[in-house]
Amino acid sequence: MLIDICVCTFRRASLADTLRSLGHQVLPDGSDLRIIVADNDEVPSAQELVTRIAQDLPVPVQYVHAPSRNISIARNACLDAATGDLLAFIDDDEVAPPTWIADMHALLASGPYDAVFGPAIAEYPDTAPAWIRQGDYHSNVPTARNRIVQTGHTCNALIQIHAPCFHDQRFLLEKGRTGGEDTEFFFRAWRDGGKFAVSDTAKVFEPVDPSRLGFAWIAKRRFRSGITYGRLERGRLSLIKAAVSLCVTILKIAYCMVRTLIAVFSSNQRNFWLLRAVFHSGVLTSILSVKEQELYG
Template sequence: MSALRISVVICAYTEERWDDVHAAVASVRGQEHPAEEIIVVVDHNPALHARLKRSLADAVVVENREGRGLSGGKNTGVAVARGDVVAFLDDDAVAAPGWLAGMARHYADPRVAGVGGLTLPLWPGSTTSAELVAAPVPAATGTRPGWFPEEFDWTVGCTYRGLHPGPVRNVMGGNASFRREMFPLAGGFDSRIGRTFHKRPLGCEETEFCIRLRQRCPDAELLYDDEAVIWHRVPPLRARFAYFRQRCYAEGLSKALVTASVGSADGLSSERTHALVTLPRGALRGVTDGLKGDLAGFGRAGAIVLGLAWTAWGYATGLYTARLQARRARRAVAGQGAA
């Protein structure tokens, strides 16, 4: 598929990730399957936009034309893109040289609407972003906290244990690609879902989009390919249990928004399998490791139990809030009708 044109969209928002953004762009420049264009979308930060426009002369640097947040940034990138396929890379990630090639080969099948890849964590102590600008493949990937279970790597934006190559319900947003014609068919990313300027680490904009795409285009196929590899940076703050707990709760809130948009049957289909099969196995594995002398295994088992509980609590809170808001809206409408 050498003729396949792929536009790569990178959404940026803060100057604190200056080296990260440049490392991400450098990794796209070095792809075996050359990118048609690199689009950097800056989220309502004029100073950063001006700086990046000067430093990334070979990239298309634009300002987010929609509301603040990741969904608006992605929609802006799609609107600018010229490629047959639009790929998304996080601004704090670097892509392996075969990343785009791994995705491109699947688009020979016209049924394939989107492809996602394997996202590996760069834990604290890994190769710095400044070094990755010159050599995008990291020499060191840092040290995973002993208590951190692989089943919850999604909390740091990475591929989690239990996800297998092949057809999937949704791909992960920081390592994903879609045929460009899918966006007008399915609609763009929902600005009410996903990361914004809000401090709470919400997500799931790509999950809701993928489900909506499949609902409107039932024959479309989404794939996960573990040969399309990127590395995603995990800053020290996100390697702490406090963030883990906060991210789990926020994921529950986000899933409540997703189910309100696309229904609980599709909105929770993958989560049910993960909660009922993958997580119990992970907890048992952690306890077994602990009994064999790896005491951190008990921590991993405990983190799985607590992570599931906090996610469920967030989901329940999100559902209750949504229903309360809907009830108030109905009362307001009824009050206007009575007047």
């Protein structure tokens, strides 16, 4: 059994730590590992780093140049390059413990699952504001709705790439700069019959960039998440239900703003409710079919 681990990268020195952590994986019995790095820069800026780190790793590393500045292009390049039975995704600013793949595989093999997801745990610098630490706004923990896992993220995923639900699936290029392309990809696979699960033990760890420790950055991310969530839901709604959803979303925004005003002197509670309002504003934007803002590239 061959497991391909795919890492999409764009001008990040942290890629070196990611690759070293992948080279120390304790693999399931009877399996081999290969690492695929898809460089999304216009020029092959990561090639030298990948070549240098690969010399010290016990597993083969394949470098793919996948320009430019559209993460969906890089993710699709990984799909094209992968030849294994299983395909894993991890981000280029994350570090995986040695048991990461083994824990993911154990859950995948325990049931009729087409993909499993795990948490990406944020590691905050000492300069992180207390309200961000308490709210843990940078960790990415997949969830289930009514005990059903409908989607996940490529920051921590293991896929049965030959499963019928992933047949001919591609990451949408139009979402490659707005974000949410991975959520949409997996939701589409779930709609095509995919069965997903969440591992509580297969964690990866992400040191948070200090530039992302402000309210504005988190708010942009929440707004985009609201758009993604709203568009996924809207695809399942009739016109009447969409109108009802519009009214409910406006009420949710109003409620969150009232709670924000009530908690104006508490940074933890005030920012929590204000970010909830931002999220629902993203949902409202999706219902009104406003064009998504490009956050990346």
